[in-house]
Amino acid sequence: MKRKIAMYWGAGCGGCDVSLLGIHEKLLDLLDEVEIVFWPCATDFKYEDVEKMEDGYIDITFYNGAIRTEENEEIAKLLRRKSKIMVAYGSCATEGCVIGLANLYDREEILNAVYLNNETTPNEKKIIPRGKGEEVKLPEFLPAVKTLEQVVKVDASIPGCPPPAPVLEEALNALLEGRMDFGKEVALCDECPRKDTKPDKIVIDRFYRWHEKEDDGSCFLAQGMICMGPATRAGCGGECTSAGIPCTGCMGPVPKVKNQGIAMLSAIASIIENMDEEKERAIIESINDVAGTFYKFSAAKLLPEGRFKDES
Amino acid sequence: MSFEPKIVAFLCNWCAYAGADMAGTSRLKYPGNMVAIKVMCSGRVDPEFILEAFEKGADGVFIGGCHPGDCHYVNGNYRTRRRVEMMKKLLEQMGINPRRLRLEWVSATEGQKFARVVNEFVEEIRRLGPSPIKKEEAI
Numbered sequence: 001m002k003r004k005i006a007m008y009w010g011a012g013c014g015g016c017d018v019s020l021l022g023i024h025e026k027l028l029d030l031l032d033e034v035e036i037v038f039w040p041c042a043t044d045f046k047y048e049d050v051e052k053m054e055d056g057y058i059d060i061t062f063y064n065g066a067i068r069t070e071e072n073e074e075i076a077k078l079l080r081r082k083s084k085i086m087v088a089y090g091s092c093a094t095e096g097c098v099i100g101l102a103n104l105y106d107r108e109e110i111l112n113a114v115y116l117n118n119e120t121t122p123n124e125k126k127i128i129p130r131g132k133g134e135e136v137k138l139p140e141f142l143p144a145v146k147t148l149e150q151v152v153k154v155d156a157s158i159p160g161c162p163p164p165a166p167v168l169e170e171a172l173n174a175l176l177e178g179r180m181d182f183g184k185e186v187a188l189c190d191e192c193p194r195k196d197t198k199p200d201k202i203v204i205d206r207f208y209r210w211h212e213k214e215d216d217g218s219c220f221l222a223q224g225m226i227c228m229g230p231a232t233r234a235g236c237g238g239e240c241t242s243a244g245i246p247c248t249g250c251m252g253p254v255p256k257v258k259n260q261g262i263a264m265l266s267a268i269a270s271i272i273e274n275m276d277e278e279k280e281r282a283i284i285e286s287i288n289d290v291a292g293t294f295y296k297f298s299a300a301k302l303l304p305e306g307r308f309k310d311e312s
Numbered sequence: 313m314s315f316e317p318k319i320v321a322f323l324c325n326w327c328a329y330a331g332a333d334m335a336g337t338s339r340l341k342y343p344g345n346m347v348a349i350k351v352m353c354s355g356r357v358d359p360e361f362i363l364e365a366f367e368k369g370a371d372g373v374f375i376g377g378c379h380p381g382d383c384h385y386v387n388g389n390y391r392t393r394r395r396v397e398m399m400k401k402l403l404e405q406m407g408i409n410p411r412r413l414r415l416e417w418v419s420a421t422e423g424q425k426f427a428r429v430v431n432e433f434v435e436e437i438r439r440l441g442p443s444p445i446k447k448e449e450a451i
Contacts, residue, residue: 104405262359265402269359269394274387277380284397291405308407308444 003059003176006038006050007089008079010072011099011145012065016090017041019162023169033176038079047075053082060175062089062158066099066300067146071139080152087175091161091250093148096300098161100145103303104291107143144306145299156180161250161297164236187254188229188247192238194219205273207286210246220246221271226293231257231264248296261294261302268294317437319346320365321374321430324354326384327419328376334423342427343434346374354378354415355388359399362413366403366445372412372437374430379417389417409440 009017017039021027037058038045061083067073080086091097102110115121115128130138148154158171167183174182189195197218208224220227220241228249229241240247253260272283287293295302323329329350335342351357354377365373375396377389393415400410416429 259360259363262363262402265398266359266395269398270391272394274390277393280394281397284394284401287398287401289405290398290401294402303406310407310409310412310444311441 002035003033004037004057005034006036006058006061006079006083007041008038008061008063008065008075009041010063010065010076010093010148011068012090012092012097014041015162016064016092019090019160019165019168022162022165023172024165026169030172030176047078050075050078050082055081056084058083060085060087062087063093063148064089064162066092066096067142067148067151068099068102069139069141073142073146073151074139076148076151085155085175086148086152088148088154088157090163091159091252091297093154094157094159095252095298096145096147097250097297100147100298100300101292101296103144103299103306105307107141107306111141144304146304147300150300150304156182159183159233159250159252160236164239166237167235167251183255184234185255186234188232188234188236188238188241188251191234192219192229192247193242194238198222202271203273204268204271204283205275206283210244215244226268226287228260228264228294228296230267231260249294250297252297259298259302261291261298265290265294315438315442317345317371317434317442318369319372319374319434319437320370321346321348321376322351322354322357322361323348323376323418324356324378324384324389325350325352327378327382327417328354328426330420331376331418331422331426334421335426336423338423340423340427342430345434345437346430353383353385353388354392355383355385357392357395359395359402362399366408366412366443369443369445371440371443372414372433374433375413375415376418376426377415379419382419408444411436411440412443 036043038050061079063076067076088094092099111128115123116126130141158168160167171182199222202221204224206224207226210225225246227246229247232247232249233251233254235251249260257263291299323332332348354375357375362373375392377392380389383389396413396415400413403410403413414433418426
């Protein structure tokens with residue numbers, strides 16, 4: 001019997017849905033093995049259809065996107081009930097991804113920035129679309145972005161923004177065989193094409209953003225550019241580093257590491273050259289956005305309830 | 313009930329912890345709000361420890377190490393200085409007052425200084441009030 005699968009998009013960009021096409025002709029083999037019972041991006045099913053299913057009817061649900069609205073949360077809970085296996089698909093569902101960076105701001109700040117203070121959005125009546133209108137009710141914008149795991153029990157996660165084809169292929173094969181053990185246990189540096197140019201000891205005396213310096217093809221850290229490779233799980237084969245862009249860490253931490261951002265923060269602080277305090281401070285100051293650099297994909301894990309408010 | 317700050321202090325074995333000992337043997341008074349954790353070097357204090365201390369309910373985190381140039385392990389304290397500097401930037405973005413994290417150099421003979429900086433820090437945290445982080449468990 002064909003396995004029943006569902007795919008849902010929460011707060012995401014749609015890239016995860018498209019990434020499934022990245023496995024190319026293998027998709028045809030996959031479609032032979034499975035029956036799609038729910039996939040809003042590609043097929044015409046309604047929420048009512050899911051509600052009518054028996055509990056545990058769906059074999060595997062792939063949930064991509066973060067939990068940003070009441071609707072995302074409600075569907076996550078609904079799909080959890082209807083599914084035997086719940087998979088967090090992609091970085092948003094797993095760690096919150098760039099959408100999770102919203103947790104560095106208040107809900108009101110975000111709504112104001114988008115609807116009231118945005119020069120390119122004329123809004124003379126100062127309308128913020130939320131709450132219950134006369135005809136429709138909009139799902140509430142939650143106070144903070146949540147990862148799937150913060151809302152429902154998750155059985156497995158497929159990392160990546162979106163999951164790179166080799167990672168996805170391995171994960172799909174494993175899941176369809178009923179296994180949860182997939183993915184590599186080493187850091188990206190291990191498979192980076194620039195691996196051989198990584199010196200034994202890296203010392204940095206200033207940071208460059210990647211557009212500020214011509215790439216000489218060697219290890220980015222040795223060139224003074226922040227590359228998240230050492231703290232990021234391998235699997236993508238160094239797609240970004242081979243295209244001339246330092247890793248920003250979308251694959252999440254290496255298994256067994258709890259906190260990718262802080263691990264990298266610590267490592268970067270260690271490889272700055274020993275120097276006097278003033279100069280040191282200036283170099284650290286040149287990293288404008290510490291949270292955005294080290295927690296680009298995991299801010300929702302760092303701040304699960306949003307930004308703190310220190311009264312003082 | 314008045315607010316009593318909880319402070320976690322990481323003190324290096326060679327200087328700051330000995331400095332704390334010196335404060336004690338010199339009969340100097342400092343508040344008991346601080347829980348001292350001895351580490352071999354201030355460089356052993358992973359930024360994760362700092363975050364975890366806050367997550368578990370600390371209102372302030374204090375790190376004591378050897379003076380620059382005096383580190384028993386040559387450059388551990390320089391790393392700490394840079395990590396603390398970066399942690400302060402991260403804490404600020406998280407909405408936590410970076411003043412809740414303090415790094416001080418205390419040598420083994422500076423019992424006076426140790427008592428003074430701990431007093432100052434406890435007073436400062438008292439002014440700042442309780443940490444905004446939800447407390448998972450009491451220390």
